[in-house]
Amino acid sequence: MIKVALIGAGKMGISHLSILGAHPMVQIVGVADTSKIVNDVLEKYSGMKTFTDFKKMLDEVKPDAVFVSVPTKFHASFVEELLNRNIHVFVEKPFCLNATQGENLIRLAKGKGLVNQVGYHNKFVGTFEEVKRLVNSGALGELNHFIGEAYGPVVVRKKQETWRSDPEEGGGCLMDYASHVIDLINYLVSPITKVHGSLLKSIYSTQVEDAVYSLLETSNNVSGVLSVNWSDETHRKMSTGITIIGSKGKIISDASELKVFLKSDDVPEGYSKGWNIKYITELTPSVDFYLRGEEYSAQIDYFINAVAGKGPNEKNSFESAWNTDYAISLIKNKKN
Amino acid sequence: MDRILFGDNQFFAVNHISDEKSRAQSIKFKEDKTILDTIDISRNLCVETFMCTTHDRIYNICDMVRAEPDKYSKFSIYPCMPYAHKYANAVTELGIMGTIKHYVPGNFFGSIFKGGMAFVSKDYISIMELLIDAEMKMFKNINTPVIFLQNVITDLLLGLDMKDILKAYHDYVIKKYNAEPGYITMNMPMLLDKLESVGIKNPIICSSINKAGFRMSGGMKLYENVLRTKQVRAIAMQVLGGGAIPAKEAIEYVCSLPNVESILFGASSKQNISQTISLINEFDEKFAKSK
Numbered sequence: 137m138i139k140v141a142l143i144g145a146g147k148m149g150i151s152h153l154s155i156l157g158a159h160p161m162v163q164i165v166g167v168a169d170t171s172k173i174v175n176d177v178l179e180k181y182s183g184m185k186t187f188t189d190f191k192k193m194l195d196e197v198k199p200d201a202v203f204v205s206v207p208t209k210f211h212a213s214f215v216e217e218l219l220n221r222n223i224h225v226f227v228e229k230p231f232c233l234n235a236t237q238g239e240n241l242i243r244l245a246k247g248k249g250l251v252n253q254v255g256y257h258n259k260f261v262g263t264f265e266e267v268k269r270l271v272n273s274g275a276l277g278e279l280n281h282f283i284g285e286a287y288g289p290v291v292v293r294k295k296q297e298t299w300r301s302d303p304e305e306g307g308g309c310l311m312d313y314a315s316h317v318i319d320l321i322n323y324l325v326s327p328i329t330k331v332h333g334s335l336l337k338s339i340y341s342t343q344v345e346d347a348v349y350s351l352l353e354t355s356n357n358v359s360g361v362l363s364v365n366w367s368d369e370t371h372r373k374m375s376t377g378i379t380i381i382g383s384k385g386k387i388i389s390d391a392s393e394l395k396v397f398l399k400s401d402d403v404p405e406g407y408s409k410g411w412n413i414k415y416i417t418e419l420t421p422s423v424d425f426y427l428r429g430e431e432y433s434a435q436i437d438y439f440i441n442a443v444a445g446k447g448p449n450e451k452n453s454f455e456s457a458w459n460t461d462y463a464i465s466l467i468k469n470k471k472n
Numbered sequence: 473m474d475r476i477l478f479g480d481n482q483f484f485a486v487n488h489i490s491d492e493k494s495r496a497q498s499i500k501f502k503e504d505k506t507i508l509d510t511i512d513i514s515r516n517l518c519v520e521t522f523m524c525t526t527h528d529r530i531y532n533i534c535d536m537v538r539a540e541p542d543k544y545s546k547f548s549i550y551p552c553m554p555y556a557h558k559y560a561n562a563v564t565e566l567g568i569m570g571t572i573k574h575y576v577p578g579n580f581f582g583s584i585f586k587g588g589m590a591f592v593s594k595d596y597i598s599i600m601e602l603l604i605d606a607e608m609k610m611f612k613n614i615n616t617p618v619i620f621l622q623n624v625i626t627d628l629l630l631g632l633d634m635k636d637i638l639k640a641y642h643d644y645v646i647k648k649y650n651a652e653p654g655y656i657t658m659n660m661p662m663l664l665d666k667l668e669s670v671g672i673k674n675p676i677i678c679s680s681i682n683k684a685g686f687r688m689s690g691g692m693k694l695y696e697n698v699l700r701t702k703q704v705r706a707i708a709m710q711v712l713g714g715g716a717i718p719a720k721e722a723i724e725y726v727c728s729l730p731n732v733e734s735i736l737f738g739a740s741s742k743q744n745i746s747q748t749i750s751l752i753n754e755f756d757e758k759f760a761k762s763k
Contacts, residue, residue: 150628150632151628153631153632154627154628154629154630154631154632155631156631157631157632157633158630158631158659158662177596178632180596181596181632181633181634181636181637182632182633182634183633370495370498371491372484372485372486372494375491377491390491392487392488392489392490392491393489393490393491393492415489415490415714415715415716416488416489416714417488417489417684417686417713417714417716418684418716420686422685422686422687422688422689422690422691423689424689424690425627425631425659425662425689425690426627426658426659426687426689427624427627427628427631427658428624
């Protein structure tokens with residue numbers, strides 16, 4: 137059994153905790169949260185050991201691995217503490233507040249040979265996995281342009297401020313929401329290395345942006361557009377999509393449906409010339425425990441397998457998440 | 473329970489395989505009247521049970537149903553609570569405490585008699601009961617013989633091993649609403665074991681059961697084995713695998729399984745509703761001989 141602890145039992149933290157609780161290879165040894173009520177409920181009904189001070193928890197329960205899901209501004213210092221104690225780390229996205237913070241953590245994790253993963257769960261969504269496979273196989277030919285999009289109803293009116301509305305704490309649509317799309321572009325096309333211009337627009341929020349529009353370029357010279365708006369209530373929940381255009385075809389994909397247009401008869405297996413439609417139902421392997429989406433369980437399985445020495449630690453490594461932090465800083469710097 | 477239950481996903485733009493279809497549904501069902509008209513289509517085909525989440529728009533549907541008691545005398549609703557996005561968005565915005573304050577009936581600190589005392593004594597079960605009452609308000613004077621806990625909550629509690637809360641839900645639904653408690657889950661075999669461990673026998677469990685094995689956690693074989701060998705009143709949902717399995721094949725598979733008491737489906741058009749109902753009837757007849 138792998139001894140796992142959680143720091144931060146908010147929305148994502150509780151969701152991780154539930155999936156970990158059902159995982160046959162995991163023993164939950166402790167939870168650290170600042171909320172007395174959350175700790176109390178977990179103690180009373182789940183029989184978990186809880187703490188308000190995470191360092192005290194680490195001293196006492198000595199976990200092999202820790203999940204960190206606290207506001208982004210705490211990521212760098214918490215993760216450093218964990219790595220210094222030789223603990224494997226899964227940390228929520230975005231990785232750090234800026235690109236400099238992450239560099240040290242990458243070195244530290246590498247030097248100590250510790251498993252490190254960031255919670256960009258889209259890489260575990262079946263449709264996006266298939267996009268990756270198609271792009272890598274050369275089915276689209278030479279890539280030319282992409283459009284990365286995400287819309288959803290996070291901030292749909294002026295409202296009470298939380299850490300998500302504080303730029304100092306990692307709030308705002310760019311870090312909290314657009315980061316998913318940026319990470320997906322980095323993964324499916326190539327890391328973003330140039331930004332030609334950005335609009336960061338406030339719609340309801342006073343301190344942070346609610347929408348991000350940007351012109352991008354990747355390391356392999358593919359151009360693209362980023363269009364993300366978290367104040368769009370025409371979507372029931374976050375809807376993330378990517379379009380990739382190449383010399384031999386085009387892909388339009390979101391988390392549930394993959395549409396592929398291929399120009400010629402030279403096609404990968406299972407595809408034909410013209411439009412091809414595939415659904416998440418045929419692209420997603422089933423998981424042993426499901427909560428909110430296969431990808432949340434799949435990313436935890438991947439991490440636990442890496443900790444157990446039974447699988448790779450490539451997807452969503454600190455290094456790949458750092459590329460996203462870096463692209464975020466480029467987008468911010470090119471703000472018009 | 474009836475053999476066929478009519479679901480509500482199509483009304484609220486819940487589509488598991490296509491964002492485009494989900495937008496088209498949003499447009500089609502903009503008016504509450506269109507929703508009720510579609511429910512009426514299913515009623516005219518003898519499907520008198522509507523299973524729905526406690527979405528805000530159900531308030532209006534309930535009002536319209538109450539306004540015509542004769543027309544809806546045989547009609548029942550199976551509420552499924554809570555409408556998770558409502559709470560998830562609220563937690564992001566208001567925090568956990570703020571959300572409870574927002575949704576508990578009346579002014580939270582005003583209803584100190586139950587709620588306030590519950591907080592002082594850390595009686596979280598009483599808080600849950602208050603939230604159930606808040607969700608049930610819209611169904612006043614409507615027949616609700618089975619009341620479901622939504623899968624996000626059921627499965628969250630399952631993973632956290634909060635079996636006492638699953639049991640408390642069960643007991644409260646029986647005691648307060650004189651109804652049967654049901655659970656929606658994406659982890660049917662695991663949930664059944666958990667419910668049995670707190671003494672809940674032969675529970676009503678609604679879960680994905682389809683020929684594609686979609687959202688059948690642990691695998692199809694495991695589900696089929698549980699249906700064959702254990703005591704559970706199963707409702708099959710997502711029988712069409714979100715639309716990915718051809719209707720005939722999909723229905724044939726579900727009807728062939730033992731121990732599936734009801735089949736839940738949703739559809740927007742008269743043609744699809746009547747096609748699904750007649751396919752279920754057709755295959756039920758076929759398999760009746762062999763069962």
